[in-house]
Amino acid sequence: MLDVRRLRLLAELAARGTLAEVAEALHQSPSSVSQQLGQLEREVGVPLLRKAGRRVQLTAAAEVLVEHTVEILARLEAAEAAVTALGDDTAGTVRVAVFQSVALAYMPQALADLTQRHPRLRVMLSQRAPEQALHDLALRELDLVVAEHYPDHGAPHFDGLDRQPLTTDRLRLAVPPRSSGEPWDSITSLADAGRVPWAMEPPGTASRHWIEEQCRRAGFEPEVRYETDDVEAHVALVETGNAVALLSDLMRVRHRTAVRLIELPGAPRRTVFTATRTAIADSPGILACRSALARVVPSDLELP
Amino acid sequence: MLDVRRLRLLAELAARGTLAEVAEALHQSPSSVSQQLGQLEREVGVPLLRKAGRRVQLTAAAEVLVEHTVEILARLEAAEAAVTALGDDTAGTVRVAVFQSVALAYMPQALADLTQRHPRLRVMLSQRAPEQALHDLALRELDLVVAEHYPDHGAPHFDGLDRQPLTTDRLRLAVPPRSSGEPWDSITSLADAGRVPWAMEPPGTASRHWIEEQCRRAGFEPEVRYETDDVEAHVALVETGNAVALLSDLMRVRHRTAVRLIELPGAPRRTVFTATRTAIADSPGILACRSALARVVPSDLELP
């Protein structure tokens, strides 16, 4: 009977790449991880790791083992969720991550709703970019994630994740308010925004990738002068007449700002969804959080 | 993350009934099992055991947990089998149990075949009644079982078991040889055997159940004077003119005896099959054993 704790180390190694990261994630010393994996290797009698530079690489046998282990860990988590669900209703801790605009617009209300309905449920909230959040969710460092999905943009797919749509929100171009002077006042469509500076999120985010794509389709390569993942800053830069930016309705829920909005071709909408691991999707904590979000967030964000 | 070793104790408890038996099976002291289960209970925060007389009973929560655990253990075993299969071909140990007539008739040849083809494969052979063997197989105390299935007899069903037919053999009534005197010489059908003593296997076996059923259908309740699970003894008792008995072709492979054979109504055949756990069904050791049996045992036992 193989030791699941050791198997887990192997699975974490497959997911994280280096032995040191595994140790860090599990709050152990790298030495310990190395010893345990060595022990596992001795038990199965087949080499699991090969040296690859200064890192280690999984052998084919190890890959097979990891495949099974992922299933086992999911099942183990499901077992734990199922049995605690039977015991006490809606208690324990749920680790939630949301992206910035949701965090600012709706989470305070959702948290208030939750603590009122389920006083014994502890929600740990962190703000995280959707890609990072989904990754951490798969690694079991989070339990529930609110993420976004841009149209025609291949969403990263993780095995064992359960996704549910939460709402959709319109994407528009935000330009400085009327009478800001040129060149702002003459912008009437996305195609006009090739001559002005942009505020965008950093490269690697879905938002950045998507809006750049839209700009290229409109016939220009955007000049990204301000780069920050703080969308509050984007709004501020637009309001003060320094840049144009992509703006979603979710932002406008908080900022009834004076920026001027310009429709994008095709009136595109972004999908906002919640994701959790399938293994714990039916646990009371997750269900409670999801329904709290559903109550607080309008199912169709259509601002005037 | 629940400890799988502790979960296993719970699963074994569900399968075996008492904590002492679990301890015995796992070569531990009952005290240790009790402590570990207590720890598990503390971890999940839900009562798992309730006192039922001097034994313990599983709560609903524990049953749920066991359900998941069985899956996890199967997967764990499959993982181990898969990875050792990748490593070395057909080595290790396979624990096989067969019932008596197969043990005597074919296993010597099968073992010779196996040791020649796979010198590094170690086969541990034990003789066991089919019902007991299948039970022990499900409990992971055996890896491969050769068992029998009587027609129209509800075979005991165990989850996670993989069954493959091996052969079938004719069932006949064996009576003492001609010129043994009365009442033997006048027996020409099963219905005539109501007046003579029988040799049968002990109650609780499928064989016993089946032949008693046949007797009742033929209109009589058999007088079981000799009761033993040693079918060799059955043959001896018939040969010496002391009883009649059920005899399968599998027995006759060894004993070209002088007993007289009488067809039973409907010329019934017994099915002989191999069984293993699904989790290890694809492991090289199991495959090797099964194909050795298939080579050695004729696919259709039809003796003149």
Next chain:
DNA sequence: GATTATTCGTAAGCAGACCTGAAGGTTCCA
């Protein structure tokens, strides 16, 4: 109905597993 046998639970002691920290070797990068 008293006695005996089983079974589970608790306490204390001990062995072994596991983890930490230091030291060493290799690889990668500046």
Next chain:
DNA sequence: TGGAACCTTCAGGTCTGCTTACGAATAATC
């Protein structure tokens, strides 16, 4: 070429988990 990152090995300490011993409760037996 020197430093940083990474993995491994070794020695040592801590802690988990096992065993033995004992007690309580229940079932079986005479």
